[in-house]
Amino acid sequence: EIVLTQSPDTLSLSPGERATLSCWASQSISRYLAWYQQKPGQGPRLLIYDASKRATGIPARFSGSGSGTDFTLTISSLEPEDFAVYYCQHRGNWPLTFGGGTKVEIK
């Protein structure tokens, strides 16, 4: 099973600031990584897939990068609606797994 480790656990930032979230895989997963956003009481929303491709309707301020074992989600300028929990997920092999999540909170 591939283990995904996210860092940091919590990111405290102000609106307008840049957010950088990390996800490390326990073995190489090429570019088979997605990022999701989840707000309280809601199902997750797919943001990024295949490491850097934005899903339909996702604003350009969200970008993803990385390959192999190291991945990054960047939010270039935080909007009020971006404060949420973010998860990474791989599709390298079965079983699929998620990272533990990073909470982006208002400073």
Added chain:
Amino acid sequence: QVQLVESGGGVVQLGRSLGLSCAASGVTFSDYGMHWVRQAPGKGLEWVAMIWHNGKNKYYADSVKGRFTVSRDDSKNTLFLQMNSLRAEDTGVYYCATDIGSGYPDSWGQGTLVTVSS
């Protein structure tokens, strides 16, 4: 627009069974693989199971293998999860999600809460 509505959650005793459903609309259901993902209270996401668009292949997390069964009825645009021998650690919100073939759950429902109690 895709709409997924999960149902069937509730309180169930340890060791008993429960069946969940996920009704899909706004999509050609038979074109999509489908996932179940769960979330324990206050915790992160855990992938549970996946069934291909044609139902020929199914995959399970080790934690549920042999106890849970995923199935689908394309004539009713509905996904199912039969859960047997339930444990306390199966407690959580269960989400269904579509997969167009990418391997990533892309559209998600709002979830249904399962509570396993002693």
